[in-house]
Amino acid sequence: MKRAAFLLAMFALGSCADFPKDQRGTLDRIRDEGVVRAGMIASGGSSAHRDRLRDWVERSARSAGGRPLVLEESTEALLLMLEAGELDLVVGQVDRSSPWSSRVHLLPPLARETRGESELETTGAARNGENGWITLLEREGRALSEVQ
C-alpha cells in the first residue's frame, strides 16, 4: 500500500507540468484540433455580461491553444450537449440551485444577479472530471476579474 502511494506520488510529481489532467482528454483534444467548442446561452444577461463571457471564452481558448467556435442556444440544449461531450464549455446565466450543478461543473461566477426567487450567476460550465481544463478556465476567469 505504502509503495503504491509512493509510486503514484512520484509519477504525479514527474508529470507536474500537466497536472491535474482531464479524465476525458478535453485539453488534449483542443490542442489536437485547435478548436474550443463553446456554447453561449441565448436568454437574458446584459450586453456587458455577454462581452465579459465572450472575453473569457476567447482568453481560455487562446491559453489552451485553440480558437473558439461559439454556438448560441437555450440553457437546456447547451448543457445537454456539454454533458454528452459535444461541447467543451458553456457560458451564460445559470441558477446554481438547479439540478445542473451536480451534472456539470459550474465555475466561479463573474457576476451574480437576483431575479425573483432565484439567484442567477453569470458563469461558465465544464464537463465533470475535466480537471486540467477546469483549472485553466478558473485561472482565466480570475485573471479576467482582476483586469476588470
Added chain:
Amino acid sequence: MSEPAPPEIAADIKKTGRLAWWTIAWMISIIVVMGLVMGSSQAMKTAFIEDMLSIIPSIALLIALRLEHKEPNARFPWGYDRVHSLAFLIAAVALTAMGAVLLIESLITLAMQEHVTIPTVQLFGQQIWLGWLMIGALAYSTIPPLILGRMKHPLARRTHDMVLHTDAKMQKADWMTGLAGIAGILGIGMGYWWADAAAAALISLSILDDGIRALRSSAAELVDAVPRALGSSKMAEDAKELYEELKRRWPDGDVRLRESGRYIRAEVVGVGSPGEIDLKQIWPGDPDRAWRFAALGFVPPEPGSRP
C-alpha cells in the same frame, strides 16, 4: 464505590484511558481539517465519515473503563466486568460499519462512473488545485492514527483489552484510508476517474475483514464462548493452559471457561467445592498475568440438572 483494578495492570489501564482521550482530541482535529477541504471526492467524503465513526471505540472504551471496576450491588450482583464485552461489541460494530460504508460508497461510485471534479481555490492570492490541499489534509489524517495505533497494540496485549485492540484496528483502518485517499486524489489528478473509488474499495475489504473478525469474537463473548486470543477466533493460549490445569486437578469435572471483559471465569461442573482456593496458585501461566483468572466456581452433581 469501585473495586481497584488488579495492581499488575492498574498503570496500563490508566494509560489506556489517557490514550482514549488523546484519540478523541486528535480525531476531532482531523475531522475539522478534512471537513474544510472535503470537496466532492468520494475518498475524502468516506474518509471524513470514517474519522467520525472511528471516535466510537474510544468513547465506548472510556465508558467501559469508568464502569468495569464498580463494585457489585443489588441490581448488578455479578459486577460490571461485562460492560467491557458490551463496549467490545460496540467497537466491533463501528469497525464493521466503517468497512461496509467504504465498500458500498466506492462500489456505487464505480458503478455510476462518476467523474469527480476537483476545482482550484484562491489561497493567499495564488490559484491552487484543491487536490493538493486534500492530500495535505489526508497526510495529516494518517499521522496521529499511525502513532496512537502503535501505542495501543502492546497495551491491549498486556491488559487483554479487546476494545482497545479493536480501537487499534480502527486506527489502522484510518491511516490506510488516508493513504488510499492520497493515492485516489493523485489518480484523479492523473486523469483516472476510477482511481479514487478503486483505492477506497480495495482498502475497505481489509477493514471489513477486521470488523467481521471483531464482531464474531464480541458476539461469541456475549454468549459465553471460551476466551479467545486478541483479534482471533481461536481459544487464548492462557485459557487453554488454565483449562488443562483445571482438568488435571478435577478430572471428573466438566471444566467450563468464559470471558468476562478482560477476565476469565471458570466453573467445574459435577464436583463439589474443595474449600478455600488461591486462584493465583492454580494459574499455570505467567504469574504477572494471574489477574486474568477472576473466579472459579464448583457445581456439585444434581440429578436432573441441565448438562
